[in-house]
Amino acid sequence: MTAHWQEQVSLKAYNTFGIDVKARYFFQAHSDAEVRAALAEAQQCNVPVFVLGGGSNLLLTRDIDALVLHMASRGQRVLLDDGSRVVVEAEAGEPWHPFVQSTLAKGFSGLENLSLIPGTVGAAPMQNVGAYGVEIKDVFAGLTALDRETGEVRDFALEECAFGYRDSVFKRNPGRWLILRVRFALSRALQAHLDYGPVRQRLVEQGIEQPTAQAISDAICSIRREKLPDPAELGNAGSFFKNPVVPAAVAERIRAQHPGVVAYAQADGQVKLAAGWLIEQAGWKGYRDGDAGVHRLQALVLVNHGQASGAQLHDLARRIQADIYERFGVELEMEPNLY
Ligand code: FAD
Ligand code: NAP
Helix, strand or coil: CCCCCEEEEECHHHCCCCCCCEEEEEEEECCHHHHHHHHHHHHHCCCCEEEECCCCCEECCCCEEEEEEEECCCCEEEEEECCCEEEEEEECCCEHHHHHHHHHHCCCECCHHHCCCCCECCCCCCCCCEECCEEHHHHEEEEEEEECCCCCEEEECHHHCCCECCECHHHHCCCCEEEEEEEEEEECCCCCCCCCCCHHHHHHHCCCCCCCHHHHHHHHHHHHHHHCCCCCCCEEEEECECCCEECHHHHHHHHHHCCCCCEEECCCCCEEECHHHHHHHCCCCCCEECCEEECCCCCCEEEECCCCCHHHHHHHHHHHHHHHHHHHCCCCCECCEEC
16 A cells, blocks of 8 residues: 555544445555546555545445545636636536535536436446436546556547436445546536426425526525535435436336326336335335434435444345335335445
């Protein structure tokens, strides 16, 4: 190992579940050069590398016997501004929500529905982050990534990322691509997406008929703050399960037994079921076993009330999966990355 690496570092402050596991080695990379040097040194010492952003989409169940490479690169720049279209590039280690706010402050719209998502710019393409009817694929203008197999730096265009629902080529090839910076196609003219969940209603309540991008962002932040636990106060990784997308016949079978099922038809004829609704119906909302629990306001969010281990949370998740399968015949897939 090198003199720059710290040893036996607790990751409690580096994951939003607040799980207290240790990294064998830990290094914060502030630039491409530091990323490259750390990867080369790790290879020389035969130490595996684990890339960490904000730790908000992780469930850590054991110590990490590797070099944890924490992405801490900062910076953003406007690459194009023709008076209406804008392309902004941001470094991987930029914290996501402050980046979104800084684009809004410059008068650029496009990221407002993705406000208040924790984590970093570099991790956002991993699962094609999405909220309130917008995913980053909708505003994506490219990214630059390092191929950890060959050491080459390469640009990815939209069609090369295979973005899907909480999915991408990067997520499907874990450990291969290290994302260095991401580009976003934004606009000076707002194209508002208000028809998802309670967004429009919230703006109406505030007396706003012609919202700006900043007003949409503020409304979404207020909705999220009411419903979602703040990781600084209660450990969590956001939605713990993906919403299952099932054949229409399966959704119809469930609807016949549960007329209130929350379900959304997809363009391909399948139906997306709200996993939170299934879990709530099964009686898990607010459940607690020791310090591992299900949030009292949002059944899709597992929480750490203090000292829960990753294994305890994983065990709770598996019990919920088995119960939902038994009751509804539907398999729930975990969303956070499990280590
Ligand atoms: P991490 O958890 O650090 O890493 C996630 C994965 O990406 C890991 O496998 C890691 O190895 C890898 N990775 C990290 N950085 C890089 C990089 N630069 N290059 C290559 N691989 C990398 N998600 C949504 O989609 N929509 C939401 O609305 C949403 N709301 C949330 C609300 C709360 C309260 C919380 C706690 C989470 C929420 N999330 C949401 C999940 C999470 O915030 C996002 O997925 C976020 O993009 C994860 O970023 P991160 O930097 O924390 O990633
Ligand atoms: P919500 O508004 O209560 O809605 C419940 C579920 O129904 C959501 O999962 C959402 O699916 C779906 N839905 C709602 N309106 C829809 C529409 N018009 N068309 C299709 N699907 C619709 O959900 P919430 O938990 O408060 O979250 C609000 C938004 O923030 C959602 O988009 C959610 O994905 C996102 N969010 C994500 C995370 C995470 O960690 N991934 C955490 C918190 C919030 P979708 O999830 O597919 O949008």
